[in-house]
Amino acid sequence: MKNKNYTKKIVSDYCVIDVETTGLSIYFDEIIEIALIKVRNDKIVDEYSQLIKPKNRIDTFITELTGISNEMVENMPVIEEVSGDVLSFIGNDIIIGHNTSFDINFLKAGCKKEIDNKYMDTLQFSRKLYPELKHHRLKDLSDYLRISKNKHRAMADCITTKELYDQIKLKMNIENIEIDNLWSKKITNKDFKPSDDNIDQDGFFYGKHVVFTGTLERMPRSSAKQKVVDLGAILDNSVVKATNILILGSTEYNTILRGEKSSKQIKAEKLKLGGQDIDIIDEYTFYDLLDEAR
Numbered sequence: 104m105k106n107k108n109y110t111k112k113i114v115s116d117y118c119v120i121d122v123e124t125t126g127l128s129i130y131f132d133e134i135i136e137i138a139l140i141k142v143r144n145d146k147i148v149d150e151y152s153q154l155i156k157p158k159n160r161i162d163t164f165i166t167e168l169t170g171i172s173n174e175m176v177e178n179m180p181v182i183e184e185v186s187g188d189v190l191s192f193i194g195n196d197i198i199i200g201h202n203t204s205f206d207i208n209f210l211k212a213g214c215k216k217e218i219d220n221k222y223m224d225t226l227q228f229s230r231k232l233y234p235e236l237k238h239h240r241l242k243d244l245s246d247y248l249r250i251s252k253n254k255h256r257a258m259a260d261c262i263t264t265k266e267l268y269d270q271i272k273l274k275m276n277i278e279n280i281e282i283d284n285l286w287s288k289k290i291t292n293k294d295f296k297p298s299d300d301n302i303d304q305d306g307f308f309y310g311k312h313v314v315f316t317g318t319l320e321r322m323p324r325s326s327a328k329q330k331v332v333d334l335g336a337i338l339d340n341s342v343v344k345a346t347n348i349l350i351l352g353s354t355e356y357n358t359i360l361r362g363e364k365s366s367k368q369i370k371a372e373k374l375k376l377g378g379q380d381i382d383i384i385d386e387y388t389f390y391d392l393l394d395e396a397r
Contacts, residue, residue: 112223118140118198120138123257136169139151201267202224204222296332313331314371321390348383350386353385
């Protein structure tokens, strides 16, 4: 059943949360660090950070992962002693985190209180906005977007999450993406139909099989797909023997400059070397071809 407190919004006032724990189970594991950031008008106005002494010893694996040792928490308060301060800091704010339900469930278990605040999850936004990534861990996203590095410490992760949410809002604004567009029914290539039956059969895209990879900078990929279909193209989900054109989004092209290539590009290059009629073009060449087709 869907959690009634989970929401999806674009907001400028909220509270970021991150906890470090002794494991993944709220039944057997405990919080060993909690950090909170209060944001107003997209700016950090207050911070809370506290190491927590667990009832059981911290495993060496967790110490290696987080850098938090038994010695560091020896003289720290237990969760019950700080729960009032933590809940007071959060207040009635919308809570934002990366895999937020994990943090909130641990906080509920530790404080032994229900938390009825609305909450959002940058992980879910990221899966929708950066589908080109294989993984959407905070580290993956911080590397990809070149924001503050994730360090498996609560305050560092809070700052990374806040910067990630800033990037999410910026991308949605630039690309004119609405919340409803992200969580609407998934559109497949078969859903794209020509807007006009009068298609120029001598046009560059007519009858050609086209594949997109990476995020386009100037328009949503759905808009680009509709434009090539209107010019008579056939959309493929992946690079196959029938594919004639692979279009690289600007983000994909940037990875090439760093010495990385997507599986689609690698396959396209292999097919081209084998004699297949397939062209690999960048996003801006694609726009030039659209202009010529007008």
